[in-house]
Amino acid sequence: MKANNITKIKWSERRAEWFRKAQRISDYPDKVIAVMEPILKECKSALDIGAGTGALALPLAKRLKKVTAVEPAPAMVKVLKEEAALQGLGNLNIIELPWDEADVGEHDIIICANLPSFVVDAPGFLEQIRGLGRYIFHIQNVNPNKDKFFYKELYPIIFKKEYQKKVDYLDSYIRFHEQGIYANVNIIEYNFDQPFDDLDEAVDFWKEYMGLETEEFDGFLHDFLINRLKKQNGGYIFVDKKRSAVIWWKEK
Numbered sequence: 001m002k003a004n005n006i007t008k009i010k011w012s013e014r015r016a017e018w019f020r021k022a023q024r025i026s027d028y029p030d031k032v033i034a035v036m037e038p039i040l041k042e043c044k045s046a047l048d049i050g051a052g053t054g055a056l057a058l059p060l061a062k063r064l065k066k067v068t069a070v071e072p073a074p075a076m077v078k079v080l081k082e083e084a085a086l087q088g089l090g091n092l093n094i095i096e097l098p099w100d101e102a103d104v105g106e107h108d109i110i111i112c113a114n115l116p117s118f119v120v121d122a123p124g125f126l127e128q129i130r131g132l133g134r135y136i137f138h139i140q141n142v143n144p145n146k147d148k149f150f151y152k153e154l155y156p157i158i159f160k161k162e163y164q165k166k167v168d169y170l171d172s173y174i175r176f177h178e179q180g181i182y183a184n185v186n187i188i189e190y191n192f193d194q195p196f197d198d199l200d201e202a203v204d205f206w207k208e209y210m211g212l213e214t215e216e217f218d219g220f221l222h223d224f225l226i227n228r229l230k231k232q233n234g235g236y237i238f239v240d241k242k243r244s245a246v247i248w249w250k251e252k
Helices: 013-024 028-040 057-061 074-086 125-130 148-158 169-178 199-210 218-226
Strands: 045-049 066-070 092-095 107-113 133-141 184-191 194-196 230-232 235-238 241-250
Touching (some): 028 133, 028 241, 133 169, 148 199, 148 218, 199 218, 199 235
Parallel strands (some): 066 092
Antiparallel strands (some): 133 241, 230 235
């Protein structure tokens, strides 16, 4: 089954590697799987749309007979394949295509975790995923006022504007409710800390995520981060305590 046209997201190899490092020490996968636990015993397959580096696809492949991961970004796919090989997961089918080109078929569980709004709000997207599975899991961050990567401080200084907050999960829940979907909601709390080998790597991280292509702000970021990151294991770590809403329901 194919979806409507969806804009591609660009992920650099370095950004994918940073995501892998954070994923390996995060308890996010365990917290989400714990919510799914009651229904996993009656399911054999899962489809993870926008699987990234496999935060959910990998642990689910250890529990289910088949997992399909749709991920269009080559850098993310590279990490996902490497992690699947390291963990010996031969039952993970990776589709290296945008969602609008992926032919996925039906699965017991459909996962839409932290997808951008232009994906989940695309015309017909909700109807399509509802026709693909028995259980739908929509996972979205809680608290749009949370300061991501110190952006509330950095944006006014670097870009001379305020950082625009994200949409809250309640907007999605209300939209689902208006379409006759009376979903369960589980709020999970977890860590998604980002480790760095040294401060130079941290500066590169912030430059990558903020789209800074010159060295203009390198010195400023160095001085800014050295006072805000935590020292750990000879390097540094950005401590990120997060909350997400796991919105889920049974279709059939």
